[in-house]
Amino acid sequence: MTTHTATTPNATLEAPSKRRLPQEVSILLVLFGIAAFFEVLGWFLVGQSFLGNISRLQIIILQVSVIGIIAVGVTQVIITGGIDLSSGSVVAMSAMVAATFAQDANWPKIIHPALVDLPWFIPLMVGLAVGAAAGFVNGWLITKTKIPPFIATLGMMVSARGIARWYTDGSPVSGFTESFAMLGNGMGRWAPVVIFLVVAAVFHIVMRYTRFGKFTYAIGANPQAARVSGINIESHLIKVYMIAGLLAGLAAMVAIARIKTAQAGMGMMYELDAIAAAVIGGVSLTGGRGRITGTVIGALILGVMLSGFTFLRVDAYYQDIIKGAIIIVAVVVDMHRQNKRSKKT
Amino acid sequence: MVNASQVEAVPSKGAIPQAKPYEYVLEIVNARKEFPGVVALDNVSLRVRPGTVHALMGENGAGKSTLMKIIAGIYHPDAGEIRLRGEAVHLATPLAAQEAGIAMIHQELLLMNSMTVAENIWIRREPRNAFGLVNHAQMRQMTTELFDRLNITLDPDAEVSELSVANRQMVEIAKAVSFNSDVLIMDEPTSAITEKEVAHLFEIIRGLREQGIGIVYITHKMNELFEIADEFSVFRDGHYIATHPSADVTRDDIIQMMVGREITQMFPKEEVKLGDVVLSVKNLTLDGVFQDVSFDVRAGEILGFAGLVGSGRSNVAETLFGVTPASSGSIEINGKTVSIKTSHDAIKLGMAFLTEDRKETGCFLPLDIQENAQMAVIHDDFVKYGFVQEAKLEKVCLEISQKLRVKTPNMHECIENLSGGNQQKVLIGRWLLTNPKILILDEPTRGIDVGAKAEIHSLITQLAHNGVAVIMISSEMPEVLGMSDRVVVMHEGHCTGILDRADANQVAVMDLASQ
Missing domain, CATH: 3.40.50.300 (P-loop containing nucleotide triphosphate hydrolases)
Structure with missing residues (x-):
């Protein structure tokens, strides 16, 4: 018989455990490091401060906002062990459909002549609904037909883009009402940032403090154990993909309100930027690990890099090459971290 | 002359008669x-x-x-x-x-399903033509010769995925023989x-025996x-x-x-006054897996499940718990017929199920102890407006882990870092938090050290004492015999007998388990 008594958990210490810093700290340090890198190079190569230019910082964070909103939805999909390749196309589809409900009566090219000057929330609701519907189809396909998320969302990626083009025969939609345009330009042009931060905060709380969040992690960590624990995996996954679609729809609304036009070709590669933000932020592609805060920092890293290379007048081709390399490094680091973990047991 | 690479490619023994007899x-x-x-x-x-x-x-x-x-x-x-x-x-x-x-044919066959029979047999040793490419005609010929020797009638070009299990086994045997193995x-x-x-397999085995x-x-x-x-x-x-x-x-x-x-191990078996029948299973069947399994469990009773691995014991447990819903048969809890289609149904009916494989179906390895412990209880309790009541949960999870003596620095240690015994205790804790009336334990002490084993045994006894109906599946004979009030024995998907504690001994159980 064992003799020790467990009056406090510390009385039966199995191994001394170092108080580990949260993973976000190291990602944050990477962000600061990259910013400092551009600052130093800026003085040498361009003769200007990178961080000292407030309008540049505003542009960075505005650009990050749209990708960031998508990345929050994609993050929870990845935490379930899935992937969503359709977000960029869903942005275009939601944008095209919703834009036709956002037009001002005075605009010369009206798509639905009977539906003009609608209050701002009508096109917003339409955009969210279209996004959520696409997400529902993704989730339904994955849970009912058991096809891999990669394939289901790849199909959606192609089809949603097709719908976006078909909806107005390829012509762009512009001429939005003042009230709708506020979604992208309100609050002293900070509206996209505010929306992004609110979305991130809400889902940070959802993932950490609600049953829904706990179940999301459980499904990604071990779907079989989740099933035995009484979790309805099918309905939960459908909800997760619907939220991802809904947030892609929201990102579309913010984007078209800001640039005041919707085109079928918009949102290209957004899905990859969103996945990259999550992966750089430490979200594990094998599921069960990762946080919204990491994704937010990951999105900022992408934004700073993009802006920094432009600031240094690095050719766009090189930017893509470097971006690709960074994504691969992030995954290699993640794999390495997991190998270390599994070797311990 | 024979060059070195050819020597390596040809198995060096078998063909040459051994000089030294052994x-x-x-x-x-x-x-x-x-x-x-x-x-x-x-x-x-x-x-x-x-x-x-x-x-x-x-x-x-x-x-x-x-x-x-x-x-x-x-x-x-x-x-x-x-x-x-x-x-x-x-x-x-x-x-x-x-x-x-030495050739080994594993129980789980290790063939490449999307390749042909011949490709599987000669993998890494494919005959080559003048251009160094695989000579399929010769490979087919070699396979046919091999099959003739073994009296196997299979198409060398058939894809392995299209073959039955028995035929796949034939391919494995032919492959083993093709190495001129002695063992x-x-x-x-x-x-x-x-x-x-089986008859065909035995014929082939006898043929191989004759070849020495x-x-x-x-x-x-x-x-x-x-x-x-x-x-x-x-x-x-x-x-x-x-x-x-x-x-x-x-x-x-x-x-x-x-x-x-x-049986030298002492089990903390306690005579408990048995209560009413809590769970009654009649003719439970899962097509193709197990048939007509019937038994009752009373409050305070420990019902052991013995049988060989693969006899269907774990499948019965999974079906009871709604993981793989039954094809037919009935389940009654406290005299009422119930329908269990999902694990959530089972949890709501007061059941709990510690699964056989800690890593595969038990632990959420990336998550911490508390998250692992709370996952079955946060369906209905400890949740307000969708929010998990962290403070309350932390308290009960800590209590249960102290009661079960989980050795850990704190509740936010990743479960991956615990020993097998401690992981098992956390998983038991997960189910005790739901206050089960019926507790199904599948190999509760597999792969854990002696100390933790004894603790889990006394815990099971204590739960029975408190009126929980326990179903315990175990491959360890002393554990089943030492802990159970009655023992259900299974063999190839059938219940072959239910023994009372007095009649249950190792010979009787083995007899029923291996007919």
Whole structure:
């Protein structure tokens, strides 16, 4: 018989455990490091401060906002062990459909002549609904037909883009009402940032403090154990993909309100930027690990890099090459971290 | 002249007659193998004569698999010697064992399903044409010749995924023979094939025996032993017990040898006054897996489930818990017929299910202890407006983990970093938090150390004392016999008997479990 008594958990210490810093700290340090890198190079190569230019910082964070909103939805999909390749196309589809409900009566090219000057929330609701519907189809396909998320969302990626083009025969939609345009330009042009931060905060709380969040992690960590624990995996996954679609729809609304036009070709590669933000932020592609805060920092890293290379007048081709390399490094680091973990047991 | 690469490509033995005669083609002498916390093999010996079928018998966990893996070069013995054709050999890798003339046919067949029969057999040794490309015609020809020798009628160009299990086994055997192996190890080859197919398999085995191959044959089936084996060796708890010619013994002798251990472990069994029937199962069937399983469990009772691995015990548990809903039959809880379609249904009815495989179906490895412990209880309790009540949960999770003596610095340690015993305690804690009335435990003490085992046993006793109806599946005979009030024995998807505590002994259970 064992003799020790467990009056406090510390009385039966199995191994001394170092108080580990949260993973976000190291990602944050990477962000600061990259910013400092551009600052130093800026003085040498361009003769200007990178961080000292407030309008540049505003542009960075505005650009990050749209990708960031998508990345929050994609993050929870990845935490379930899935992937969503359709977000960029869903942005275009939601944008095209919703834009036709956002037009001002005075605009010369009206798509639905009977539906003009609608209050701002009508096109917003339409955009969210279209996004959520696409997400529902993704989730339904994955849970009912058991096809891999990669394939289901790849199909959606192609089809949603097709719908976006078909909806107005390829012509762009512009001429939005003042009230709708506020979604992208309100609050002293900070509206996209505010929306992004609110979305991130809400889902940070959802993932950490609600049953829904706990179940999301459980499904990604071990779907079989989740099933035995009484979790309805099918309905939960459908909800997760619907939220991802809904947030892609929201990102579309913010984007078209800001640039005041919707085109079928918009949102290209957004899905990859969103996945990259999550992966750089430490979200594990094998599921069960990762946080919204990491994704937010990951999105900022992408934004700073993009802006920094432009600031240094690095050719766009090189930017893509470097971006690709960074994504691969992030995954290699993640794999390495997991190998270390599994070797311990 | 023969150049070096050709010498390597052609198996060096078999074709050339051995100058030195040897009595045993394969000898294992005093092998020992330890894993952290367990001695899997202790001073084990095995001698196989050429041209014989040598059966290995023993309960689950007797050490047969470990021994086979040593012979196949997968594990390396900590001590002892392996002799092949009379000479000591070191088998560094499975490939080295294969090249030395040892072929193993695993219970789970290891073929590449999307490739053809011929490609599977000659992989890495494909005949080449003048351009160095694979010569398919010759490969087909070689396969046909091989099949003729073995009396196998299969199309060399058929894709393996289209073959039945029995035919896949034939491919594995042909592949093993194609290496001109002197030793062929077969791990329960008849576990998944029909009787007619068994007859064909035995014909082939007899043919191989006539060719002088030494065959090591692992089985749980007594009748096969008498039909095919010339000799047999019995193992028990990692020890070698005896070797006899199979003509000299009876079925009962073998059972005695297999279970002959003294039950020295003390189990904290308590006589509990049994309450009413809590769970009543009638003719429960899951098509193709188990049929007509019926039993009752009373409050305070521990109902043991014995039987060999694969007899359907765990499947019954999964069906009761809604993981794989039943095809037919009825489940009554407290006298009311219930429908259990999902695990959530089962949890709501007061059931809890500790699964067999901690890593595969139990732990959420990336998550911390508290998150692992709380996952089954946060469906209905400890949740307000969708928010998990962290503070309350942390308190109860801490209480339960202290009660179960989980050794950990704090509740936010990743469960991956705990030992097997402590992981198991966390999983038991997960289910105790739901206050179950019916607790199903599948191998509750598998792979955990003696101290933690004793703690889990006394916990189970205590739960029964508090009126919980416990169903305990276990492959460890002493555990089943020591803890249970009654024992259900299963064999090939059927319930072959329910023994009262007084009648349940090792011989009786083995008798029902291996007909």
